[in-house]
Amino acid sequence: MDKRIESIKDFLQSIHNKFSLMKFKCEYDSINHTYIIEVHPQEEFTANNDYISLESDFWDKFENEHQGYYLLFVTKDSLNHVSIPAFSIGYEEINEIIQPAQMSKFEFNFSLASEHIYAGENNYALAA
Amino acid sequence: MSALSDKSNLNISAAELLYKENHYDSVCHPAYYACLQLIKHTLCKNGISLEQQAIEASSSYRGNTHQYLIEKMKLMVNNKRGTNDGNDFRRKIRDLKLTREDSDYKDIRISSDTSRKSINLAKELQLVIQSV
Numbered sequence: 335m336d337k338r339i340e341s342i343k344d345f346l347q348s349i350h351n352k353f354s355l356m357k358f359k360c361e362y363d364s365i366n367h368t369y370i371i372e373v374h375p376q377e378e379f380t381a382n383n384d385y386i387s388l389e390s391d392f393w394d395k396f397e398n399e400h401q402g403y404y405l406l407f408v409t410k411d412s413l414n415h416v417s418i419p420a421f422s423i424g425y426e427e428i429n430e431i432i433q434p435a436q437m438s439k440f441e442f443n444f445s446l447a448s449e450h451i452y453a454g455e456n457n458y459a460l461a462a
Numbered sequence: 463m464s465a466l467s468d469k470s471n472l473n474i475s476a477a478e479l480l481y482k483e484n485h486y487d488s489v490c491h492p493a494y495y496a497c498l499q500l501i502k503h504t505l506c507k508n509g510i511s512l513e514q515q516a517i518e519a520s521s522s523y524r525g526n527t528h529q530y531l532i533e534k535m536k537l538m539v540n541n542k543r544g545t546n547d548g549n550d551f552r553r554k555i556r557d558l559k560l561t562r563e564d565s566d567y568k569d570i571r572i573s574s575d576t577s578r579k580s581i582n583l584a585k586e587l588q589l590v591i592q593s594v
Contacts, residue, residue, distance in 0.1 A: 363560070365563075365567065365568060366560055366563050366564075368560060370560075380550075383546060386545075386546060386549050387545065387549075389549070390545070390548075390549045390552075393552070401524070404556070406553075406556050406557060406560055407553055408553070408557060412553075412557050413557045413558065413560075413561045413576060413579055413580060413583065414557055414560050414561060414564075
C-alpha cells in the first residue's frame, strides 16, 4: 500500500512542481482497489496537453507495475469524487480540500434507512 | 447492425426507462454495459473476433475482460482521433465503470443526478466508439 501511495504522491508532486496551479486529492477505494485522484483546476485537467500525456504514461506504468490495482483521474464534472483524501498535493489547508460548495451536493433520502448514502456524493457527511 | 450493437442501444433505452421510473440504482449498470457491448462490436468490425478478444484478454490482462476492452479501445481511439481523445475516453469510461461497480456492489444509493450523468456519459462514449 505504502509503495503504491508513495508512487502516486511522487508523480503528483512532480506535476505540481511543473504546473504550480494544479492541485490533487487522492483517496483509496478499498472495495474496488482503485486510487481516485481528483485534479484541480478542471481547465488544466481537460486542456493541458503536457499534463494529459504525463498522466496517461503514469496511469499505464502504475497499472502495469501494480496488477490488480487501478487509478482513476477525475475532476469537478466527473461522476466520482474524492471525499476523504488520504493525502493532497498543492492544498494548503483542510478547509480548502473540502469545499463548502461540495457539501451542498449531498442528497440524502430520508425515506430510506439512514445508513444508505449516495454514491459519489456520500462521504462528505462522514468527514464532517 | 450486429446483435451486440443492437443490444448496446437497447441498454441505453433501458437505462432511460429506469431513470424515468426513478429506479436510479439500476441505471448505471445498463449504461456502462451499453459501452462495453459497443466496444466488443467495434473490435469485431475491426477484425478482432469475439474468440480472439477472449484469448487476448486472457493472455494480456489475466482474464480481466473489461480492462482489456477499455485499453484496446483507447489505443484505437488514439490511432483514429489522437491521443488526447484516447486519454479522455479512458478517463470517462473508467469513471462510468467505477460508478457501475458502486451501484452494483456497495451499500449505497445512487442519486438522480448521478444516474442522469451516467446515461449522458454513456451516450457520449457511444459516439466516440462509433467513430472508430
